[in-house]
Amino acid sequence: MRTLPSILVHLDGTVRAETRLRFAHQLAQAHGSALTGFFAVAPPVLPALALPGGLPAMPMRGPVDPDHRARALATFERALQDSTVRSDWQELRGEPVVEAFVRRALTADLMVLGQRDPFDATGFDVPGDFVEAALLGSGKPALIVPFAGEPPARLRTVLVAWRSTREAASALATATPVLCGATQLHLVCAAEDGPGDPLSGMAAVRDCLRMRGIERVHEHGLVEARNPGKALLSLAAEVGADLIVMGCYGHSRARELVLGGVTRTVLESATLPVWMAH
Numbered sequence: 001m002r003t004l005p006s007i008l009v010h011l012d013g014t015v016r017a018e019t020r021l022r023f024a025h026q027l028a029q030a031h032g033s034a035l036t037g038f039f040a041v042a043p044p045v046l047p048a049l050a051l052p053g054g055l056p057a058m059p060m061r062g063p064v065d066p067d068h069r070a071r072a073l074a075t076f077e078r079a080l081q082d083s084t085v086r087s088d089w090q091e092l093r094g095e096p097v098v099e100a101f102v103r104r105a106l107t108a109d110l111m112v113l114g115q116r117d118p119f120d121a122t123g124f125d126v127p128g129d130f131v132e133a134a135l136l137g138s139g140k141p142a143l144i145v146p147f148a149g150e151p152p153a154r155l156r157t158v159l160v161a162w163r164s165t166r167e168a169a170s171a172l173a174t175a176t177p178v179l180c181g182a183t184q185l186h187l188v189c190a191a192e193d194g195p196g197d198p199l200s201g202m203a204a205v206r207d208c209l210r211m212r213g214i215e216r217v218h219e220h221g222l223v224e225a226r227n228p229g230k231a232l233l234s235l236a237a238e239v240g241a242d243l244i245v246m247g248c249y250g251h252s253r254a255r256e257l258v259l260g261g262v263t264r265t266v267l268e269s270a271t272l273p274v275w276m277a278h
Contacts, residue, residue: 006109010112012041036108040097041069042126098129098130116128132248156184157242160175185218232262241272243274249263
């Protein structure tokens with residue numbers, strides 16, 4: 001059985017950072033993982049100031065909000081003070097936030113990230129595309145914690161969204177430790193582009209899971225094609241899933257991250273944890 005030697009959890013100044021850290025800590029306890037809390041926020045851009053000599057005005061970077069750092073550090077110390085989990089606190093030192101986090105994530109086995117809450121003003125210093133940039137930039141799997149509600153302490157019921165792609169295969173392989181600990185596993189297949197039967201790969205997935213000691217799988221056929229992202233989330237609610245495992249589809253284009261429709265829908269609207277890999 002594969003393990004999770006190291007977990008990297010993103011911390012910021014939001015209230016949900018504590019929920020995210022607690023969830024990552026539970027995972028670390030369950031899988032014997034080392035846990036690193038990484039405080040990563042972007043310093044604000046101050047108004048542009050006119051420069052002497054007729055030079056054009058240049059925007060200036062301000063300092064990182066000290067209250068946000070203090071809150072994140074206090075949360076980390078409080079959560080880990082009596083824990084036997086190997087833990088480490090790290091933080092940015094002025095580097096670009098996404099690039100620095102991606103660089104650190106390259107040597108982690110799993111990232112634990114937070115779904116963006118568009119209504120939380122305390123999250124202003126985390127880039128809006130942080131989650132997708134970390135996924136696409138690092139190539140590492142991420143467990144995204146929703147911005148509302150309390151994630152389950154145990155991931156007992158898991159829904160795997162399969163597609164015959166590298167991304168889905170990576171998600172399935174990296175999530176093996178969690179899949180082996182589940183009591184119910186559900187499998188749904190996405191429609192494929194081009195010829196061929198999209199359901200033909202399900203037998204191979206069953207064999208793959210069986211080799212990992214997972215014998216019983218509930219199959220649900222094809223996900224609704226008209227709005228597959230919404231249909232996937234509806235199926236997760238219907239089966240009482242604690243987790244969705246799926247590929248993350250997207251690419252960078254002219255400094256813009258372009259995500260697939262299902263990926264964007266799930267990232268924006270999921271109300272349960274999602275395990276994604278690119």
